[in-house]
Amino acid sequence: MSKEMKESMNLSDGDRLLQKLIQFDTTTGVMPEKPAVDYLRELLEGEGIETEIFAKDPQRPNMMATLRSQNPKLPPLLMYGHIDVVSTAGQTWSKEPFGGEAADGFIWGRGALDMKGELAMFIMTIVQLKREKVCLPFDLKLLVLSDEEGTGEWGAAYLTAQHPQIFAGIRYALGEIGGFSLQLSGKKLYPVMVAEKQFAHLKITARGEGGHGSFAHRDTAMERLCSAAVKLSERSLPVRITPAARYMVEAIASALGGAQGIVLRLLLRPALTDRILKMAGDQLEIFKPILHNNINVTMIEGGTAINVIPAEVSCQCDLRLVPGCTMEEALADVRSVIGNTYEIEVIEYDKGSDDIDMTLMEELFAALKRKDCEAVPVPLVVTGVTDGRFLSGLGIQTYGFTPMDLPGELDFTALIHAADERIPVGSVDFGREVLTDFICSGYEKALKAAGGTKTKTR
């Protein structure tokens, strides 16, 4: 018997569901999500779980499934994930990216980690709870979204704006980026995402005297704008330590202990932060973006003719704000680098939540530790954005919680969106077991312990 055949015989229902999901090419904006969503809808309805479709474009639907409680006493709990994936264009894969092949102990393919593997966990969790007729004191909801890897316009942005009623009563949600293991200094950390950076789009404009290109000119709009762009790329924005960053750094410092813990805690002293980051080089690189807002100039526009000095030149910038930072504070940071003589316009701003609601954290951590006694769960602030930002606008706190026990050499963050994305066989079941444990006991315990009040970082 070949190795592949042996492996395929050892696959669980969860692994097979993941393979099936990978085989639907749902490249965002290129291939429709509909066939994959139809497949999942049929699967859930076949189990007797009710579903509803919400679509701005019928080819890009979103599906809400509900496992209804006979006796709801607590707010519904939401699990959500996206079915679309990023493109594989230009990447060299050693396996067929939409094949879902099981080989060498992994299931290979685009979306295995981001996030069809995680969606399969959520689906298997709700299916198992239904099959076992578990009585929960709350409705368990599962939302499958389109267009997360795009703008969310057909997915979470559309749903939260046009169908907010489907989120009625929900305060907490489990989503992507978190709960996977990560080896650090001999410890097996399980970062759980509690906050993400905020996204903004700025336009910075410089003005000056216009004129004829044949004369010498000084202090032109072009010169001034270019000077601002160079400063923004050469310098970091000032250190900004918000409660979310403090929470993450302190938790990791406690987990590591010893000299490393001491160095990490020093990061939280603004006068030392940049010096320590510089001295540590790559080792502490992951902390830099959560201790600073950051900005990149991505587009420049100005000038209409080769012989005319333009009176106005502008650039557009991708600005990422640390969670808890206001736009006023971020603009002050930008001005501290480029000065006060530029006009700055905020073109787009996805404001995140001002504070983190940690009510479920302890019980999420406890469920991980019950499954893996080596687990050291820690809070995580992510530098990118997920659909969590749209839900936070409705007052819903997302925790990135899709538990995975990854081998030390497998780097989650390096493999997502990259070639040879893969997940260990059995990961869907690992996640399902931790999720089921949390849903059946942790959620109620956490809400009771909080006594109706939210546990916040400030």
Ligand SMILES: [Zn+2]
């Ligand atoms: Zn994702």
